[in-house]
Amino acid sequence: MPQFDPHVAVPQIVWLIAVFAILYLIVRAALPKVERVVGSRAGVIGADLNEAEAAKSAAAAVITDYEASLATARAAAAKLAVEAKEATAAETAARLKTIDADLAAHTASAMARVEAARAEAHASLRSVAEEATTEIVERLTGRRPDPAEVAAAVAA
Numbered sequence: 001m002p003q004f005d006p007h008v009a010v011p012q013i014v015w016l017i018a019v020f021a022i023l024y025l026i027v028r029a030a031l032p033k034v035e036r037v038v039g040s041r042a043g044v045i046g047a048d049l050n051e052a053e054a055a056k057s058a059a060a061a062v063i064t065d066y067e068a069s070l071a072t073a074r075a076a077a078a079k080l081a082v083e084a085k086e087a088t089a090a091e092t093a094a095r096l097k098t099i100d101a102d103l104a105a106h107t108a109s110a111m112a113r114v115e116a117a118r119a120e121a122h123a124s125l126r127s128v129a130e131e132a133t134t135e136i137v138e139r140l141t142g143r144r145p146d147p148a149e150v151a152a153a154v155a156a
Contacts, residue, residue, distance in 0.1 A: 129154045 130150050137145045 126154060 130147070133150050133154055134145060134147070137150070
């Protein structure tokens, strides 16, 4: 194996040291730049995190204000609903009062007509009874009874 040959090993070790030295110098020269980039990125990320936290706090404040205004609006809507319900109830009560009065008037009028019809029927009942009695007696006996006797019999 050529790697273990002593004539080749010494130049390989020299080249190894030379390559490592060059790489060390490159890394040493680039390291401050990398540190600056890492530092600036850390600063940008920190600023972004602070900005995000501030935005989160502002959003929470807006949400709190929104919920408060929503609660106020709901309370106002409930109050309006109650007022509208009360107004409607009052209007309905007034209408019912008017309708009740109209119905009472119609009922009284109808009752008066019924009483008049009843009195008329009651009055005509006597004459109908007298006529029916006259007819029945005439058919049964064959002679027409005296109207005064029929009226007395119906009255009794």
